Amino acid sequence: MNRQYASPKGYSAYPRAPSAFSISPNRSFQPRSQPALRRRRQLFQRLLLLGGVSLLLVIFIFPSWRAAIIPTLSLGLVHPSEDLQLQTVRYYDLSEVQGTEKGWERGERVLMLTPLRDASSHLPMFFSHLRNLTYPHNLIDLAFLVSDSRDDTLGMLTRMLQEVQNDPDPKMNFGEISVIEKDFGQKVQQDVESRHGFEAQASRRKLMAQARNWLLSATLRPTHSWVYWRDADVETAPFTIIEDLMRHNRDVTVPNVWRPLPDWLGGEQPYDLNSWQESETALALAESLDEDAVIVEGYAEYATWRPHLAYLRDPFGDPDMEMELDGIGGVSILAKARVFRAGVHFPAFSFEKHAETEGFGKMAKRMKFSVIGLPHYVIWHLYEPSVDDLRHMEEMEREAREQEERERELQEQTDSTKAKAHNAAKGSDKGSDEGPAAQPAKDSAKGFSNL
Amino acid sequence: MAVARSMRRTSPISLVLAALLAFGFIVFMLSPSTPSVSASASAVSSQHRQEDAAEHPLSPPTKPFLKSQAVRSNGLQAAPPVVHYNLNNLTSSGNAIANRERILILTPLARFYQGYWDNLVKLSYPHELISLGFIAPKTKDGNAAVAALEKAIHTTQSGPIDNRFASITILRQDFEPPLQSQDEKVRHKMSAQKERRESMSRARNSLVFTTMGPSTSWVLWLDGDIVETPSTLIQDLTKHNQPVIVPNCYQRYYDSNSKKWDIRPYDYNSWIDSETAQDLAAQMGPDEILLEGYAEMPTYRTLMAYLPNFSALDPHRTVALDGVGGTALMVKADVHRDGAMFPAFPFFHLVETEGFSKMAKRLGYAVSGLPDYFVYHYNE
Numbered sequence: 001m002n003r004q005y006a007s008p009k010g011y012s013a014y015p016r017a018p019s020a021f022s023i024s025p026n027r028s029f030q031p032r033s034q035p036a037l038r039r040r041r042q043l044f045q046r047l048l049l050l051g052g053v054s055l056l057l058v059i060f061i062f063p064s065w066r067a068a069i070i071p072t073l074s075l076g077l078v079h080p081s082e083d084l085q086l087q088t089v090r091y092y093d094l095s096e097v098q099g100t101e102k103g104w105e106r107g108e109r110v111l112m113l114t115p116l117r118d119a120s121s122h123l124p125m126f127f128s129h130l131r132n133l134t135y136p137h138n139l140i141d142l143a144f145l146v147s148d149s150r151d152d153t154l155g156m157l158t159r160m161l162q163e164v165q166n167d168p169d170p171k172m173n174f175g176e177i178s179v180i181e182k183d184f185g186q187k188v189q190q191d192v193e194s195r196h197g198f199e200a201q202a203s204r205r206k207l208m209a210q211a212r213n214w215l216l217s218a219t220l221r222p223t224h225s226w227v228y229w230r231d232a233d234v235e236t237a238p239f240t241i242i243e244d245l246m247r248h249n250r251d252v253t254v255p256n257v258w259r260p261l262p263d264w265l266g267g268e269q270p271y272d273l274n275s276w277q278e279s280e281t282a283l284a285l286a287e288s289l290d291e292d293a294v295i296v297e298g299y300a301e302y303a304t305w306r307p308h309l310a311y312l313r314d315p316f317g318d319p320d321m322e323m324e325l326d327g328i329g330g331v332s333i334l335a336k337a338r339v340f341r342a343g344v345h346f347p348a349f350s351f352e353k354h355a356e357t358e359g360f361g362k363m364a365k366r367m368k369f370s371v372i373g374l375p376h377y378v379i380w381h382l383y384e385p386s387v388d389d390l391r392h393m394e395e396m397e398r399e400a401r402e403q404e405e406r407e408r409e410l411q412e413q414t415d416s417t418k419a420k421a422h423n424a425a426k427g428s429d430k431g432s433d434e435g436p437a438a439q440p441a442k443d444s445a446k447g448f449s450n451l
Numbered sequence: 452m453a454v455a456r457s458m459r460r461t462s463p464i465s466l467v468l469a470a471l472l473a474f475g476f477i478v479f480m481l482s483p484s485t486p487s488v489s490a491s492a493s494a495v496s497s498q499h500r501q502e503d504a505a506e507h508p509l510s511p512p513t514k515p516f517l518k519s520q521a522v523r524s525n526g527l528q529a530a531p532p533v534v535h536y537n538l539n540n541l542t543s544s545g546n547a548i549a550n551r552e553r554i555l556i557l558t559p560l561a562r563f564y565q566g567y568w569d570n571l572v573k574l575s576y577p578h579e580l581i582s583l584g585f586i587a588p589k590t591k592d593g594n595a596a597v598a599a600l601e602k603a604i605h606t607t608q609s610g611p612i613d614n615r616f617a618s619i620t621i622l623r624q625d626f627e628p629p630l631q632s633q634d635e636k637v638r639h640k641m642s643a644q645k646e647r648r649e650s651m652s653r654a655r656n657s658l659v660f661t662t663m664g665p666s667t668s669w670v671l672w673l674d675g676d677i678v679e680t681p682s683t684l685i686q687d688l689t690k691h692n693q694p695v696i697v698p699n700c701y702q703r704y705y706d707s708n709s710k711k712w713d714i715r716p717y718d719y720n721s722w723i724d725s726e727t728a729q730d731l732a733a734q735m736g737p738d739e740i741l742l743e744g745y746a747e748m749p750t751y752r753t754l755m756a757y758l759p760n761f762s763a764l765d766p767h768r769t770v771a772l773d774g775v776g777g778t779a780l781m782v783k784a785d786v787h788r789d790g791a792m793f794p795a796f797p798f799f800h801l802v803e804t805e806g807f808s809k810m811a812k813r814l815g816y817a818v819s820g821l822p823d824y825f826v827y828h829y830n831e
Contacts, residue, residue, distance in 0.1 A: 049468050056475035084497055086504050086515040088608055088618045094625035094657060095589065141509065158533060165530040173530030176509035180665060182538040213790040218536065218665040221512065222622055338625060343656035343792035349813040366796050 092222035099225040099336035101249035104135055108225035109175065110242060111141045111337070114232055115211050120151045122232040122382070127160050129234065131172065135242040141176040143219035147211055148183045178219050184211060202294040202355065209346035209356040212330070216340060224337040231331045235260070236380035244377065245334035248320075251369035252335045252361070254328045256313050259381040264396070265389070270310030271381040273297050274329035274358050275373045279306040286353040294355045297327065309373040317376030325373045326365055327358035332379055339369050493612045496579050500617065503579075507531040511664030512620040513555055513582040536665035543668040543783040545692035547685065552668035553580050553617070554685055555784070558675050559654045560587040563599035564829055566678030572607055576685040578616050584662035586622040586654050596675075597621060620662050624654050644742055648803040652795035655777070655803070659787055670787055672780040672804075679703070679827035680779065687824065688781035691769060694816040695786060695808060697721050698824040699755055700778040716756030717828040719744035720776030720805055721820050723753040732800040740797045743774070743805070758822035766824040775818060777804035779826045782811075789814050 100106055114126070133140070142161070146154045157179060165173055184207055212229075220227065228242055237255075238244060245253040257272035274297055282304035286295060295302050309323060330346075344367055347359035354362050364371050385393065505516040509531045521529040542550050554576065558567075574581070585600060587593040600621065608615050629646040659670060669689060673680075677700070681687060688696055700718035705711075720743055728750040732741055742748060758770065777793075791814055794806035801809050808818045 046465065046468075049465065049472070053468055053472050053475065056472065056479065059479060084500060084612075085518045086500060087508070087518050088515040088615065089604060089621070090512055090619070091621045092661075093589075093623040094661075095623065098625060158535070161533045165533055167530075168525075170527060170530070176507070176531050177533045178665065179533065179535045180538055181535070210789055214538065214788045217660055217663050217788045218511075218538070220660050221509075222620065222661040223509075224661075341625075341657040341660055342653050343660070343795055345790040345792060348790050349810075 090222075094222060094338075094341065097223060097225040098338060099246075099249075101247050103225055103246050104139070104243060107136075107139060109139050109141060109221075109223050110135060110226040110228050111143060111220060111224045112228045112230060113143050113145075113212075113215050113219065114230055115145045115147070115208070115215060116149065116153050116157065116232055117147055118149050118151050118153060119232045120149075120153045120156045123153070123156050123160060125235065125382075126232040127164070129237060129239075130164070130174075132239045133242065134239045137172060137174050138170070140174050140242075141178075141219070141221070141224070142174050143176075143178045143180065143215060145180045145182060145211055145215035147181070148185070154179070154181065176221070180215060180218055182211070182214055201296040201299070205294065205296065205356040205358075206348045208330075209348040209359070212346040212356070213348065216345065220337065220340055227333075227335050227337050227340055229330055229333040229335075231381075233382040233384075234331060234379055235382040237332065238379070241332065241379065242334065244319075245332075245374075248322060248372065248374075250322075250372045251339050252328065252333065252364050252371040254309070254325070254331075254333050254373045256309055256373065256375055256378045257329060257331045257381050258310065258313070258378050259383050261383060262389075262393075264392075270308070270313070272329035272331050273308055273310055274327055275309035275325055275361075276304075276306040276327050277324060278326040279304055281305045289353055292350045293353055294350050295353045295358075297358065309375055312375040313378060314376055319374065319377040321374065321376050322372045323375050325371045326361055327354060328361040328371060328373070330357035330360075331381060333357070333360075335364075339364055339367075342367055342369075344369065496577070497612050499579050500612075500615075503617065505534075510534070511666070512584070512662045513553065513618055513664030513667055515618045538665060541666065541668060541784075543689075543785060545690050547669065547689040548577065548580075550668075551580060552689070553582065553664075553666050554669045554671055555582050555584060555663060555667045556671045556673055557584045557655070557658050557662065558586075558673055559651060559658065560585045560593070560596050560600065560675045562592065562675060563596040563603070564676060564678055565599075565603070566829065567675050568600075568603045568607075570678055570680055571673075572614055573682045574680075574684060575682045578614060580617065581685075582617045582662075582664070582667070583619045584622070584658050585620070586624050586658040588628045588654075589623050590628065593623070597623070622658060622661065624657060626650070626653060645740055645802065649795045652793035652803045652806070655793045656795070659792070663784060663787060667784045670782045670784055672777050672782070674778045674828075676829040677779055677826050678829045681824075684779075684826070685781075687766070688821075691767075691819070691821075693769070693781075693819045694783045695775060695811050695818045696769070696781045697755075697772065697775045697818075697820045698779050698826050699759060699820070699822050700776060700828055701756075701825045702828045702830055704830055714825070714827070716754075718776035718778045719754050719756050720774055721755040721772055722750075722774045723755075723771070724773040725751045725753065727751040735800050738797055739800060740802050741800045741805075755820045755822050758820075759825075760823060764823045766821065768821065768823050769819045770822055772818045772820045773808065773812070774801065774805040775808040775820070777807075778828060780804065783816075786811050786814070786816050789816075791816070 097108065099108060103110070119126075130142075144157060146157065161177055161179070165177065167173060216227070226242075226246065228245075241255070245255065254275055256275075257270075258268055259271040261267055261269050276297060282295065282302075285302060285304060289295070295304065297304065297306065297308075306327075309325060312323065344360065344363045346356045347363065348355065351359040352362045352366075361371050500515065503514060505511070505514040506521065508516050508520075510516050523529050543552055544550055547554075556571070571583075585597075587597050587600075604619055608619070629643070629650050655672070663670065669685075671685065671688070680698075684698075688698065699716075699721070701714045702717040703712055703714055706713045722743060728741060731748070731750065735741070741750060743750060743752065743754070752774075755770065755772065760768075782791075791807060791811040793803045794810065795802070798806040799809050811818055
């Protein structure tokens, strides 16, 4: 009723003459119950509002009630499952992931596969290689298979991978990372001696093949253009290795694999003898063997006379030179993903008398894919001393120690002579010249036995 | 004047209440929903689906992924997570549902038949454990098939939760199929068979090796023209706990003589080897292949198509086989993981599914068939 006072000035222009201009209806014509009705309606509205608010509050406080309440309120129009927020359908055109020579420019994804077993000692080295790769990291998907490991390979791998993915520099982060655990019940001992023994080779290679296939089949995606197999025990490799191998634009490409040796063993040595070209002798040999036999290269039992990629190396040769191969080694393989999509894999059975990576090369050839090696492009495998080498090193160390003893004795002699007579100083000089010369040999021997 | 009047009429209390209501509404609309705790089967299934989903789009195609992505404190997208898969715990057993084993159904798609899709949706195995994979050529027929497939997928994947499949992958193949025609007569000509089946092998290999995920226990190969199976197909095939098992593929047809619908054998690629066939193979050149079902090349193999005992059908009866057909074929994922694939080249004079069974056998796996258990092929 204080309406009149709301804007008293407004009425000054139109002075009210209540008696003459009143438009208010005569009270006697109004429904009598109106104010009561209005009051009731207001109460009703407020109650409704209060009810609504309290309902919302209840839903807010107990989110789990939503599923029960929402469909009722919305007459089933808003189904609670509508917000599963899941993408379930994927569409890929495989002709877009063929793999070209400049994959890094076209954003082609590479799947990098590494089988691991008791490899915790190699992991720091492997991760430094990973970080240094120049191929765009976001285009590289990493996959590891950890099998039959007795050391902390898995824990260490996980920690290091998490570190890489949490790196604040987005250029350091890789794409999809899968760590697969699967034990194959490896009966064969993993030390160097038994690993390379002839007898164990065939069954060992079949198990390795199985492991590789499991890793590949679980992690190959329709988005991959390339697959890069890389062992963890590579000591030195160019940072640009993926691009370098990719540039050849072949279906399967392998570099030459050597290993460094201590000086007394010749300084260096071809390591991977599984990359070779087929020879008449080997084909004849294969013909003579039974269906399930597996030829393994590099053993006197099977003299195949095949040309090996490893022996063709010229340290000053053109690193881009290519050589057609039939069997390949698995230390570092770059292959187009379409090779694996076509069904080429690492035979865990005797395929044309070969298994694992050699069988892979054979099968790729059978399906008319190109398989090449680069004889003058070399990566270096870690040197793990064999039992003989270790024995030899121990001997060298002992000799060095004896030499030291002798020198010390000589030194003491000269010292005592020095104390007696000054003119014997010349002999002491000679002794100290020999000391440092013997020292490096001992140091290097120690270094190798630690590896 | 009217607006001002109504504003003036509202009391501060109702304004406060309205504000509170608006606030509550906004909060409710924006807050992410949590899985419902209601006891209905559908809610349990959606919770399983949520839990199984991958965090990042870079993930196995057998998993759905979350639409919203994790973001770092600096506003950039978080790097894909490090994901562990323990395949030591993965089983493929005779009790697939109880062990919640995941099935991947793979279909090389030449044409889309609504009957095929309806049959698929009717399968009674929990759909949240089923992933689908398709591969279609990049031809006119292929485009039409994919368009029809996508329509069917859209209907199912936005329909009732329990009918939705865990994930679906559609691939387009990267090589030309040798034959443009899917015409029945041209397709079955012997000279065209080798080429056709080699191309089919490549399609099958592309499909299985890119879609099989680390959690897949079984792979069911089901051709796009299989329009009728028992709804318990997956349970029935896995129950036998065999590494490779194949039902008998028949076809319904209208017999104009007896004036009624009848069935006849369709797939002749499931067989037990014969000495005649082995002798034939021994005389062949390295690039020649043995084919089944052609009068020009009698192999005298025992065909599973003729093995059903119609007088007393026993759907549980199994026989050991040497070659299998691919119209419907249940394989333990481990067999594919070990490397068994569909040779696109003569492998012991066999290609595609028959070569696959040979390779599985060389890897030490048994191959078996169910002569009295039928699935039905579309009748052209």
